[in-house]
Amino acid sequence: MQPATVKLLQKTQLFQGFSAPELARVLPPVSVGQRTYAKGQLLLHAGSGTQEIGILLAGSAEAVKTARTGAQLLVTRLKPGAVFGDVLAGSHAKSPVAITATAACRVLFLSYRRLLQFSAEDAPLGRRLLANLVAEISDKYFLLDDRLNLLLQKTIRKRVAAFLLGAGSEAGSAPFSIPFTRAALADYLGCERSALSREISRMAAEGLLEVQGRTFRLPAPEKLRAQL
């Protein structure tokens, strides 16, 4: 395995805390190999289950949910280091999303079953990997929960306020950037792009926030909080 790949794996939450030798030891028993995909190929079918955990080593991909109406909703963009199928592998659920390569991809697959069945001598390493997996799944749960709380807010203004207070909580009244375009933010907050723009403009006019593109500044967080 390439040193660059090892570095990449070490940066994932799944292998967090694993030294290179530990990785070399833990990987062979759980790996079921790498696969490559051309741009446009499916890494994961919607509606399918899987027992394998995928780690994107190179390339990029998109998780897309297709509504009953046929409308396509972008769920996530996957970059190298991204882990997918982890929540799926542990349950008997079917994937609500399809994952498609947006560029040529290389993916490392791990077997969930083998991950559970570590041999006695490698048990300590296996445990750590398993604990990381559980932590990864749990964290995804809380990310979803956070978003759900935003969606429960009844007005766009409140959603924006709650979102920005969360995203900028560490920045205080210093500027910070968000990882969304306006259109993507509208999707995330479950509202219309134009309606979101309108509301952000209004809030800026009222002095609740300052905006420039993806960069925001909250001159008076307490005023924003008062909007909730």
Added chain:
Amino acid sequence: MQPATVKLLQKTQLFQGFSAPELARVLPPVSVGQRTYAKGQLLLHAGSGTQEIGILLAGSAEAVKTARTGAQLLVTRLKPGAVFGDVLAGSHAKSPVAITATAACRVLFLSYRRLLQFSAEDAPLGRRLLANLVAEISDKYFLLDDRLNLLLQKTIRKRVAAFLLGAGSEAGSAPFSIPFTRAALADYLGCERSALSREISRMAAEGLLEVQGRTFRLPAPEKLRAQL
């Protein structure tokens, strides 16, 4: 341990598939004992982390989320057999909810750390328990994801349609009941109770559904689907 308790535990997803002797074998190393709570006492503080998984053996409790505004939002009602703290134990996150006893409670606590560190001889049992835990967390993830999809619908009508199609998918055009009061359903769907009532009435008037209390019937599911 009481036979009734064993029966109860066997019905939980966490101990699904465990025979009574297996339970007796697996429980001692992971249990950190039972605690009792009086009505009104806190089983879990909001904002706290935990390394323990709680299983409600007797009594009842409520998970409540307190918004920044102080508004209280009921998240779940816990009945005997309910498992809580499972998602929390595996991550370093803090609890977004507080769990309060609504009646005198008895709770069995398991140590997540010990669950990870099963001895070699009990490893197979430990693995199964761990797999069940992962399945439980993953299932909770998908439940959340389902709800999120409802909340992403932009009109109440669409949320109701999507919800009923999901809830009644097995019933076909036979009547089925939902586990929510109107007020609770409004919370679940993230809308106003009165607005929900209004919309359900309209949909009934249009022949999209038949209602009586918590019991619904979908005479023509395809018409409902067309609303999405």
Added chain:
DNA sequence: TAAAAACTGTTGCATTTGCAACAGAATCAC
């Protein structure tokens, strides 16, 4: 059993939002 509390449907009205269309700015591909 009676009183209290909780649940439900209805309705008028003000507010919010989706939708559609457009034009300018920014970004990307070639």
Added chain:
DNA sequence: GTGATTCTGTTGCAAATGCAACAGTTTTTA
């Protein structure tokens, strides 16, 4: 560099929703 594509803010208007108040019903509690 330039043409094409995507991103963004704005605005008018119709539709949807929150909010508040009320009355009838059901359920809980004492």
